[in-house]
Structure formats: structure tokens, C-alpha cells
Amino acid sequence: MNEFNVIDKYFIDRQTQRRDVLLSIGDDCALVKAPENTAIAISTDTLVAGTHFIADAKPAWIAHKALASNLSDLAAMGATPSWVSLALTLPKIDEHWLAEFCDAFYDLADYYGVQLIGGDTTKGPLSITLTVQGFVPEHRALARSGAKVGDWIYVTGNLGDSKAGLDVVLDSATRSRPYSKELEERHYLATPRILAGQALLPIASAAVDISDGLISDLKHILKRSNVGARVDVDLLPTSPELREFLADRQLSKQYALSSGEEYELCFTVSEENRGALDSALAHCGATYTRIGQIRSGNTLELQSNGKPVDWQLEGFDHFEEQVV
Missing domain, CATH: 3.90.650.10 (PurM-like C-terminal domain)
Structure with a gap:
């Protein structure tokens, strides 16, 4: 199984298409459209085997942790999750590992209404990089800079x-x-x-x-x-x-x-x-x-x-x- 077989089998047509996703996995770029009067909140995190999880941890747990940690950044801004892209680096293609990882990933993504719209797969030390995006009303996002004396x-x-x-x-x-x-x-x-x-x-x-x-x-x-x-x-x-x-x-x-x-x-x-x-x-x-x-x-x-x-x-x- 090569990279494109992996993408076809585990990442394409796994979710219902959101209305704001014009073009998803399978092209050079994804095309999305944000609602009027909203700002787009964007966060990227990388999880690396040996730093954030042990390599032999349950794939379902790794998937949940990777996506949940990124969604948490959106939560801190008061944003509504919308899209995610995934860069997955694997030491080898392990179909059992991929099946468990993807099942858990999509379960959590579907629960929060997040669609996977693109990403990358490559060979190397196990690591997972996610970029999540969400909507927040313009000029209303929670930030770290608003605390006042007495709060x-x-x-x-x-x-x-x-x-x-x-x-x-x-x-x-x-x-x-x-x-x-x-x-x-x-x-x-x-x-x-x-x-x-x-x-x-x-x-x-x-x-x-x-x-x-x-x-x-x-x-x-x-x-x-x-x-x-x-x-x-x-x-x-x-x-x-x-x-x-x-x-x-x-x-x-x-x-x-x-x-x-x-x-x-x-x-x-x-x-x-x-x-x-x-x-x-x-x-x-x-x-x-x-x-x-x-x-x-x-x-x-x-x-x-x-x-x-x-x-x-x-x-x-x-x-x-x-x-x-």
C-alpha cells in the first residue's frame, strides 16, 4: 500500500460534506467559505511520539488526544469548530494502526461537526500535526489580553x-x-x-x-x-x-x-x-x-x-x- 492508497482508503469520503466546504480532500488545496460577519480562528499543534505520547499507546487514544487538544484552542477563543487538516508522519504503513486511529479521529470530528478538508502523509518518526479552524463573531473572540484588576x-x-x-x-x-x-x-x-x-x-x-x-x-x-x-x-x-x-x-x-x-x-x-x-x-x-x-x-x-x-x-x- 502506498501513500495514495492510504489516502483513498482511510481519508476520502469518510464524512458528510459541510455546506461551507466547496472542495475537500483530493485536490492541491481545499476551498472553504466562511459565513458573513465572522472571523476565522486558526490553531496548529504538533504531537510527537516520545514527547506527547508513547509510540505504543492505543491509536484511538492518540487520535482523540491529537484532535481534542486542537479543539481546546478553539474553545479558549469561544469559536465554533468547522474544519481541520491533518499531516500524519508514519514510520511505516500499519493498516491496523490506521484503522483504529481514523475511526477514533472521525468519531470525535463528527461529534463536534468538524470536517477533515486536507493534509499530508509521509514517512518518518511518528508525529501528528493538525490545523483546526472555526468561526467566531467578529470582534468578539475571547483573548488572553482582556483581564482587568478586580476580575x-x-x-x-x-x-x-x-x-x-x-x-x-x-x-x-x-x-x-x-x-x-x-x-x-x-x-x-x-x-x-x-x-x-x-x-x-x-x-x-x-x-x-x-x-x-x-x-x-x-x-x-x-x-x-x-x-x-x-x-x-x-x-x-x-x-x-x-x-x-x-x-x-x-x-x-x-x-x-x-x-x-x-x-x-x-x-x-x-x-x-x-x-x-x-x-x-x-x-x-x-x-x-x-x-x-x-x-x-x-x-x-x-x-x-x-x-x-x-x-x-x-x-x-x-x-x-x-x-x-
Whole structure:
């Protein structure tokens, strides 16, 4: 089987054609058309075997993680997903691997209404590059630069599970701990908060998805908005499974701060808009938790029981960390 056989068998005619896709896979370029009065949100991410996943991980999990991580970027902007292109580099053509990968990829893409419109396949070390695109009303996209002093800081979901799941991937000794299997699955099978991002469009002042760890990603908001923040670590939401897995309350909070690839949202809301959160997020399938407040200055202060804590924590750095 050669490259063109792979494309024909696994990537052509797998999805219903969207009305805004004029020409899809099979030509030199795809042709698409955006609705009037919308901006197009575009994000590209690469996942590399040995950095973002182990090469022998389940192909379905790799596919889900690759697409979910990209969709999470759209969620952070409040965008509605539309199209995706895929560049897939494989060490060899493995039909069993491709079948599992593509089935999971298309399941998730169809769930969010995303159409694969093009890409590339080539031989080399296993890696996956996706470019996702979506629509957002003009001049209304959520950005990292809108936080103001006095705004409240929130996160969706629970934090720390992905880091614990990575522990299970890397250290077989942790598989005997409670909920190790569940946490490993959560590391790969995150839920992008698309509906929450859309609901936050008229409410949030700034947002970012948590891909490199809350302690790193919140600092992106602070830098772009030229503000500081105080976070109460006692308020950080963690799952019962994480707490039992670690059996250490303080460590679970540290995981919540530093865990990368969570793909939850961190966002800020003014005092005026706080009352609208319950109704806005009621049907989004995600809980949310207030964890702190935006302050003047340019530093991030962590506190517990009203006192500063000095935890030397960092998020995920793609040039320093690897999963194998």
C-alpha cells in the first residue's frame, strides 16, 4: 500500500460534506467559505511520539488526544469548530494502526461537526500535526489580553488528573494505586470545552486553555493583560480519584497547578458578570470553580489559609520534557 492508497482508503469520503466546504480532500488545496460577519480562528499543534505520547499507546487514544487538544484552542477563543487538516508522519504503513486511529479521529470530528478538508502523509518518526479552524463573531473572540484588576479567576472541571495519568504511563509501579486506569484514560481522553467557550463569549474578559499547566497558562493571561493575580490553592478543584491516587492533599493541589494537557479552560470574569455564569454554563457539561482574583502588578501569588505559599512549580515545557 502506498501513500495514495492510504489516502483513498482511510481519508476520502469518510464524512458528510459541510455546506461551507466547496472542495475537500483530493485536490492541491481545499476551498472553504466562511459565513458573513465572522472571523476565522486558526490553531496548529504538533504531537510527537516520545514527547506527547508513547509510540505504543492505543491509536484511538492518540487520535482523540491529537484532535481534542486542537479543539481546546478553539474553545479558549469561544469559536465554533468547522474544519481541520491533518499531516500524519508514519514510520511505516500499519493498516491496523490506521484503522483504529481514523475511526477514533472521525468519531470525535463528527461529534463536534468538524470536517477533515486536507493534509499530508509521509514517512518518518511518528508525529501528528493538525490545523483546526472555526468561526467566531467578529470582534468578539475571547483573548488572553482582556483581564482587568478586580476580575475573578475561574477554571472548568477538575485539574491534575492528566499529570497523574502520565505518571501511570511512565511508571509501572503506580499501576497498583487506586484509580490508575481511570487516570491514564483521562490523560489521553480529555473533553474540549467547546460549549463552555461559546457560552463565555459575552461574559468572560479573558480565557486560555490549560495545556501547559495552570501555573504557566494563567501567566499568559497576566502577561498579555499586564496584570497580576492571587490564587487560593485551597480552592483548586481536584477529583476524588486524584486525591486517592496521590494520598496527599498538598501534592494533589500541586498537581492541579502544574498538570499539562488538561484542556480545561481558565477564564476571568468581572464582578458585574459573575451572576450570569450559572445560567450561561448550566448546559455545557462542565463544572466551574472560582480560584482567585486579578490584582495590580505583574506577579502570580499563591496562598493557602490566607498566607503565601512558596511552591516552586513549573508547567509542561515541550523542549525540556518527554514522556519516554
